[in-house]
Amino acid sequence: MNFDFSEEQQMVRDSIARFVQDDYDWDTRKAIVASDQGMSRDNWQLFAELGWLSIPFAEEHGGFGGNIVDLSVVMEELGKGLVAEPYFPTVVLFGGLIKRAGSEAQQAEWLPRIIGGEVLGAFAYVERQSRFALHDCQTTATKSGDGYVLNGEKVVVFNGEQADQLVVLARTSGDQSDSDGLSLFIVDAAAAGVDKMSYAMMDGQRVANITFKDVSVSADALLGEEGGALSVVDALTDEAIIALAAEAVGIMGVLNAKTLEYTKTREQFGVAIGSYQALQHRMVDTMMAYEQSKSLLFKALCEYKQDPAMAAETIHALKVLIDRNGKHVFGEAIQMHGGMGMTDELDIGHYAKRLMMINTTFGDATYHRNRYIETAYAA
Amino acid sequence: MDTAYSPEDLAFRDEVRGFFEEAYTAELQTRLRSPDYKNAIEDWQRKLYEKGWVAPNWPAEFGGTGWTATQKYIYETERSLAGIPNVVPFGLVMVANVIMAYGTDEQKEYFLPRILKSEDWWCQGYSEPGSGSDLASLKTKAERDGDDFIINGAKIWTTYAQYADWIFCLVRTDNSGKKQEGITFILIDMKTEGIKVNPIISIDNHHSLNEVEFNNVRVPAKNVVGEIGKGWTVAKALLAHERTGIAGVADVKRAVRVIKEVATKEENGGQRLMDDPGFQQRLADIEVELMALEFTELRTLATQAAGGFPGPESSLLKIKGTELQQATQELLMEIAAYYQGVLPTDLDPDALGHEFATEARRNYMYGRAATIYGGSNEVQKNIIAKYVLGLE
Numbered sequence: 001m002n003f004d005f006s007e008e009q010q011m012v013r014d015s016i017a018r019f020v021q022d023d024y025d026w027d028t029r030k031a032i033v034a035s036d037q038g039m040s041r042d043n044w045q046l047f048a049e050l051g052w053l054s055i056p057f058a059e060e061h062g063g064f065g066g067n068i069v070d071l072s073v074v075m076e077e078l079g080k081g082l083v084a085e086p087y088f089p090t091v092v093l094f095g096g097l098i099k100r101a102g103s104e105a106q107q108a109e110w111l112p113r114i115i116g117g118e119v120l121g122a123f124a125y126v127e128r129q130s131r132f133a134l135h136d137c138q139t140t141a142t143k144s145g146d147g148y149v150l151n152g153e154k155v156v157v158f159n160g161e162q163a164d165q166l167v168v169l170a171r172t173s174g175d176q177s178d179s180d181g182l183s184l185f186i187v188d189a190a191a192a193g194v195d196k197m198s199y200a201m202m203d204g205q206r207v208a209n210i211t212f213k214d215v216s217v218s219a220d221a222l223l224g225e226e227g228g229a230l231s232v233v234d235a236l237t238d239e240a241i242i243a244l245a246a247e248a249v250g251i252m253g254v255l256n257a258k259t260l261e262y263t264k265t266r267e268q269f270g271v272a273i274g275s276y277q278a279l280q281h282r283m284v285d286t287m288m289a290y291e292q293s294k295s296l297l298f299k300a301l302c303e304y305k306q307d308p309a310m311a312a313e314t315i316h317a318l319k320v321l322i323d324r325n326g327k328h329v330f331g332e333a334i335q336m337h338g339g340m341g342m343t344d345e346l347d348i349g350h351y352a353k354r355l356m357m358i359n360t361t362f363g364d365a366t367y368h369r370n371r372y373i374e375t376a377y378a379a
Numbered sequence: 380m381d382t383a384y385s386p387e388d389l390a391f392r393d394e395v396r397g398f399f400e401e402a403y404t405a406e407l408q409t410r411l412r413s414p415d416y417k418n419a420i421e422d423w424q425r426k427l428y429e430k431g432w433v434a435p436n437w438p439a440e441f442g443g444t445g446w447t448a449t450q451k452y453i454y455e456t457e458r459s460l461a462g463i464p465n466v467v468p469f470g471l472v473m474v475a476n477v478i479m480a481y482g483t484d485e486q487k488e489y490f491l492p493r494i495l496k497s498e499d500w501w502c503q504g505y506s507e508p509g510s511g512s513d514l515a516s517l518k519t520k521a522e523r524d525g526d527d528f529i530i531n532g533a534k535i536w537t538t539y540a541q542y543a544d545w546i547f548c549l550v551r552t553d554n555s556g557k558k559q560e561g562i563t564f565i566l567i568d569m570k571t572e573g574i575k576v577n578p579i580i581s582i583d584n585h586h587s588l589n590e591v592e593f594n595n596v597r598v599p600a601k602n603v604v605g606e607i608g609k610g611w612t613v614a615k616a617l618l619a620h621e622r623t624g625i626a627g628v629a630d631v632k633r634a635v636r637v638i639k640e641v642a643t644k645e646e647n648g649g650q651r652l653m654d655d656p657g658f659q660q661r662l663a664d665i666e667v668e669l670m671a672l673e674f675t676e677l678r679t680l681a682t683q684a685a686g687g688f689p690g691p692e693s694s695l696l697k698i699k700g701t702e703l704q705q706a707t708q709e710l711l712m713e714i715a716a717y718y719q720g721v722l723p724t725d726l727d728p729d730a731l732g733h734e735f736a737t738e739a740r741r742n743y744m745y746g747r748a749a750t751i752y753g754g755s756n757e758v759q760k761n762i763i764a765k766y767v768l769g770l771e
Contacts, residue, residue: 001382001449003678069380260768275771280764281757287768288695295674296667302382317667369667373659376666377639379651 003298009073015050016074020081026347032084033204037162039085048117053091056239057099061111068239068304072246072297079250082347082354084204086120089159092243093236094121097167101184101224101232110165110186122163122189124154124210125233132363134169134233135179139212141170146219148172150185150193150212158361160208161198163189168212169233172226182230184223191215203354237362238308238315244358245297248322251351251358252290255333258348259283262337279336286332289325296321316372323365326355382677388449395457402426403463411464417500417542424466424497433495434471441479441487442495448684452677459629460636469538470494470501474547477564477617481605490566504534504548504567504591505614512758514549515558515611519593521550521565523600528552528565530573530596536752540576540589543569549610564610566602573597583744584722618754626693626700628676631669634707638662638714641735645714652714665706672699694759701749701756708743715739 005013023043032040047053056071057063064070071092078087095114098106113119130136139152150170157166166187174181187194193215196208224232260283263274273279300318303311330352334341341348359365384392403423410419427433435451437443446454458465466472475494478486493499510517519532530550540546546567553561567574573596579588605613642653642662652658676696712719718736728734750756764770 001447001452001677001681001684003380003681005380260770264770277761277764280768280770281760283768283770284698284760284763287763288699291675291695292668292671292699295678296671298380298678299382299670299674301380305380306383314670317670320663320667321671369660369663372663372667373656376663377653377659379654 005069005073009070012052012055012070013073013077016052016077017080019046019050020077020083024081024083029082029084029204038200038204038206039162043085044117044120047085047087048115052087053117054115056091057095057111057115061107062115063111068242069301071239071243072301075243075246076250079247079354080254082204082251082350086122086159086162086205088240088243088247089123089163090114090119090121092240093123093158094163094165094167096236096239097123097184097223097232098186100236101229103220105220106186106223119165120159120163121165121167122157122159123167123169123236124157124160125169126154126156128153128155132367133177134237135182135230136177137169137171137182138176139168139170141168141172141183141185141217143172144216147221148185148217148219150187150215150217153209153211155209156201157196157208157210158205160196160210161206165189166194166210167223169229170212174227179230181227182233183226184229184232185217185221186223187212187215187217187221191217201357203357204350205357235308238304238311241315241319241362242297242300242304242311244361245293245300245318245322248326248355248358249290249294249297251355252286252293252326252329255329255348255351256283256286256290259286259333259336262340266338273336282332282336286329289328293321293325313372313376316368316375319363319368320365320372323359323368326359330355382449384449384453388453391450392453392457395454396461398430398432399457399461399463402430403461408462417539420464420467421497421500423463424471427466428496433466433497434475436472437475438479441475441491448677448680452680455629456632459627459633462633465627465630467500467539469503469543469547470497470499470545473503473617474501474545474566477547477604477613480616481564481613483601485601486566486604499544500539500542502537502540502543502546502569502591504537504546506534506536508533508535508590512755514614514754515562517549517551517562519548519550521552521563521598523552524597526600527597528600528603530565530567530593530598532593534591534593535589536579537576537589537591538587540569540591541578541586545569546591547604549614553608559611561608562610562614563607564604564613565598566604567593567596567598571596571598581745582747583741585741585745587745626672626676626696627704628669628673628696628700631700631703631707632673634704634711635662635666635669637735638707638710641711641714645716661710665703665710668699669703672696672703675699694754694762697753698756698759704749705743705746708739708746711735711739712743719743 051064052074054064055066055074059065098110127138141148141150166189168185168187170183170185171181172183193213196210198206198208201207263279264272266273296318300311300314303314333348337348340346407419407423424433432444434442435444435446435454439445471494478490505514507517507519521528521530546569548565548567549562550565551561552563573594575592577590578586579590580586581588643651645652715736718733719740721736723737
C-alpha cells in the first residue's frame, strides 16, 4: 500500500507547476481567455513539446503510455493554474475516444497528430433535451452508399469553437432513448453541412452549438462498432470523471491556500480575521473537505488502475463528493474574502466558476447519487 | 499509488477470517452482551494474545505483530466486519504506547507483559470535574513525600473504573509556571487506600462512567512515566494514538452493513425501507463520506508505516469518524421507529416484536459521547487550526 507518486509523475507535476508559475500568471490567463480564440496556440505547441499532450496514449503511437494516475497529475496541476487551453476536450475526450474505439488505422492517423499539437478536438454529445443521459440522442446517422449522412444538433460542445475534428454521437438505429443503436463518427469540423454557433462559458471555455445538416461521411469515419457506442462512451466517462475530479482537487487546494493566506493578513477590528475561532473552525471544515475529496480520488485511482470496472461505484461517489465539497470550499472562499471575493478582478470567483462547470460535466451530485443508488442498492 | 493486495495479503486475510470464525464463538458473543462483559472481553483478549495478535500497534520487540500497514488494515477490517469489539484501549493502546515511549526499563518489564496478557484492567484519569476540554487546567495535586507522592483530587468520566486494577493519571506536581508545565503522568494502583469510585449512570441508562476520588493516596515516585513535570508532552502523544483509534472507520462500515440488513427487512406501508428513495439518499450520503474516510485513514496508516507518528491529521479522522458513527446510529434509530425507545427487558424479541432496537438505543445515546471524548471535536478543530493551518 502506498500513496506516493512516482519520480516520473513528480517530474510531470513539477513541469506543469513551473509553467503555471512562470508563464501563466493571472493577468496572462485573463488576456488569453479574452483573446479571439480564448486560448494560446503557442502554449498548445509548448504543451506538445513538453509531452503533456502524449500522457494517456500508448507508446506505439508516440505516447507517454501513462495510466490514470499520470493523467490525474496533469489535470490537478492544470486545475491549479486554471489553464484555459482545451486539454480536457482534446486529449481526454477526443483522444480518449479514439484510443478506446479507434481502429489501428484511425489511431495511427489521429493520435500522433493530437500528441504533436497539430489537431484540436471535441466530443459532441450533449443535446438540448438530453441533460446527463448520454443515450438520449436525436442526432441521426443514416447509411448512405458506403458511408453515412448525419443530421441533428449538439449543444455546449466543449472546445466546439476551435476544434478541427469532432467525434459525434449519433443514432444509427432505435428510438431516442434506446441504449443500443448509438454510434460514434469522426467528423471534420469544416465539412459541408456542419455549422457552428460559438459562445463563451463562465469558466473561460469556448463552446459551440453545432448543427449537422446532411453531412456525408465515409464508412471509415465510424469509430468503433456501429450501434455499440454507449459502452465506449460510458467507459470514457469514467476516466473523464476521474480526470475532472483531479482538476477539482487541484482547484480546491488553491482556494483553501489562498483563503488561509488572506485570513492571516486581512485585519479587521485590529486583528487578523484568521484569529477568530468562528473562521478557524470553518477553515478546518474546508481543509477536511479537501482532504476527503483527495482521499476518494485516491481510492478511485487505485481501483481504476487495477481494473476500471472495480471503480464503478467509487466514481459515482467521487462525483457526488467533488460537487458537494467543491461548492463548500468555493462558497467559504468567497465569503471569507468578503467584498474582494465578489470581484471579477480577483481569481477566487474564477476558480469557483470552473468548479461549477466541473460539477455539471457528465452529471452533477444529484444525478450521480441516483446512479450510485441504482448500482449499489439494486434489489 | 497502489492499494492492490498481494497474494501474501490475501492469504493473511483468509487466515484472519478463519481464526475469527473459529475463535469468536457464539458463547463468547452472548457473554459479551451480558453482565459478565468484563470477564468475557478479557477472555477474548487472552485468545488474541495466545494467537499473538492482541497488539497490532506495538513494535514487535515488545510483543507486537510486526504487521505492515496493509496487514493492520486487513485485520481491522475483518475484525469489524465479523462484529468483534475492539480490545479495551486503555491498557493495550493508550498506556502501553506511553510506557514504550517514555517508561523506564523496570516499568516496561513489569507492565507490558501484564498488559499483553490482560492481567490488569486499566482506566484513564485525565478529565476532572473542573477540567474537560481544557485538560491542562487540571488540579489533582501530587505532593512529594520522600520516595512517594501524596495525591488529592478527583478524576471524572472514567470509563470502567469499577473494573480497573490500575489508573494512569495526569496530576499537578507544580503550580508555579504555565498551566501546561508542572503536570506529571503517573500510574496508580486502584487498590491503594484513599481511592473511591462513584458510579455515573449515562444517558444510555448504563454504568460505564465513574468519578474517581483521591484522598491522601500514597503512590511511589517510581510510578511516574517520563520526567516529573513533563506529563503534558506524554499526554499529547497519547491523545494522538487515542484519536486515531476513535475514528472507528471499520466499525462504521460494519454499521452500514447492519443498516442495509435491517432496512431490507423493515417495511413501511408494504415497501421495504431499503427501497425508499429518501432513505436510500441518506444512506448513500453516509457511504460517500465513509468511502473517502476509509482512504483518509489508509493515508494516515501509510504515513505511520513510513515511520511517522500520528500527528494533527489524526484530529481529522476523529472528527469525521465520530460524525459518521453518529450518522449511522441515528439512521438505525429511525429504522427502529417506535421501538427505538425500548429499555433493556427480559422479553424475548418474538414477544417484544423487535430485535435490534435496544442495542440501537444504547449505541445512539452513548454515541453522543464520541464527539466529546478524546478531546471534543471543537478542540480537535482548534488543534488543526493551530498546528496544521498555522492560525493563532
